[in-house]
Amino acid sequence: MWAVILEEYGNSEVLQLKEIPNLEPERGEVRVQVHASALNRADIEQRKGNYPPPTPSEHEIPGLEFAGVVDKLGAEVSNWRIGDRVFGLLSAGGYAEQVLTHERMLMPIPPNLTFEQAAAIPEVFFTAYDALTDKANFQAGDTVLIHAGASGVGIAAIQLARVMGASLILTTSRTNWKLEKCRALGATYTINTAEAEFDRVVLDATASRGVDIILDFVGAEYLEKNLNAAALGGRIVQIATLSGSSTQINLQKVLSKRLRLQGTTLRSRPFEQKMTLTQTFAKQILPLFVDGKIKPLIDRSFQLKDVAEAHRYMEDNSNVGKIVLTIASKE
Template sequence: MKAVRVISSPDGGQVVIEDIPAPVAGPGQVLVRVHAAGLNRGEVIQAKELRTGNTITTGVEFAGEIAVVGDGVTGWHEGDRVMGRGRRCQAEFVLADPMALMPIPVDLSWIEAAAFPNVFITAHDALVVNGRLKGGESVLVNGASGGVAMAAIQIASLMGAKPVFAQSRSAAKLDKISQYGIDVAIDSSRDDQVETIMRATDGRGVDIIIDTVGGPVFEANLKSLAVQGRLVNIARLGAPTAQIDLTHLWMKRLHLIGVTFRTRSAQERLDCIQACARDMLPFLRAGRIRLPIDRTFAMTDIHAAHAYMNQDQHVGKIVLTLD
């Protein structure tokens, strides 16, 4: 089968399309024929940074149909349309744990389905599980035009958050995502984040911040939080380091939370998938979740897809197609 592979190199990983043996479903496993796979920034960064080690197959989310059901698996059948989160997904076939799969609603395309798993599972885990969102609380999403950020905006709105703030340094991007549940847009090229939030919340501050930017907005985030506010960091696209005035942490009794899948066990990852499926699939089936697709590329055009993501001009998901 064809797969996107990264070969380690002292100068950074080399991305190639290789023919490799298709995996075989063993007991308790499901083999999925992949029709589309999401592209995420983490895979692009990983490719750049792979300087040592074995060649890897990339990808963390997919949509396709079940080709083989392994012994002992119940609840799934050959031909079922499924989407899921896992590893080595940018390939013609992928092995999956049955608990990592979710049924694709009948009116969803392969491309749309491939855009759901990673961003919504990540955003749900950050906002609902770790952020402990309750209806009526306020939410700020930094770097709002990214896939996870756009998922977080929709989840916040669907779960009754009010108001939902979205911050970006691009007015054009904010305009494109204004329809996804944003109450207050913050254009950081001209608006002061802290002033905007305090004005909109009568000086109280925001309850939860979902942050993908990191260092450059860290101080503003602390100042923007309400008493017992929660700052949940899921990425550090601006910078991985920041200075902290512990007075803000102390006086407001703040909670600083980091989330990642890299240090979780296999069972913990499955628990995240199941929690998202429980809460979000009813909204997806009802058509209340939208999956904005910025652009698609054939899997064999993986270099063009990586180059496009590196331009940082996209709004929504980039998806690889295998049909």
């Protein structure tokens, strides 16, 4: 099979397409012929050598999600048949013609979605769903601030918060046209952080109460303002630290507001937790894709051979929504 192999770390030019042996499923595993994968910021960091996969393997292949067709079954697999259209989350390996995964890490692709649309779902929608429900204990009527609202996770979080009954959804970006996209998806207020202090806007929009939940990708630069913008009993979920991870924290605000600061990552979690999340997501959220109440948003697709160009496009911050890699011929 063909795959993008990292033999060294560096700029996008280190992403090289190589031919390696086909994968063979073991007990409980399924081999999927991949039709599409998608880019994530974690792939950029892995390419630079800053985010290694949790389990070393003979070939280091980036890619955290995939969609394709089951083409080989390991022993004792009972839930899938050859030819099933499936998609799912990975710890690594998505930039390839084949992936191996446990059968309980797979989900059926809704009939109204393409392979490309399905590949755009797992990493961002799993992250957003887990952050809102498990980490932030979302309740209908909560108010939510979503930073980087035009990012993949931001777009997923806006839609999920809307359908789950948020009373107010605020999002941030440094680009007005990206904020327009956020409003179209259901954001109530949008804040250009290049033009305004987001904590002040949040307090104005909530009559000085603040918001119940904050999903943050920025990190150090935003922490103090997040503390200001949080309501009493607010929950701040730290998903990434794009501006850095080291900063001072005003513990008095944490104490007086009874705040909770919760960190989260998906990739390094135990397999059992990922499996449980997959099964819960498939049961509770996948039907919303079938009904069209939420949808993956694709910005642009690239062929696998053009993966270096796709990485450069992501690093330019040009996208709103997912950047997808098409890998195999469509059915």
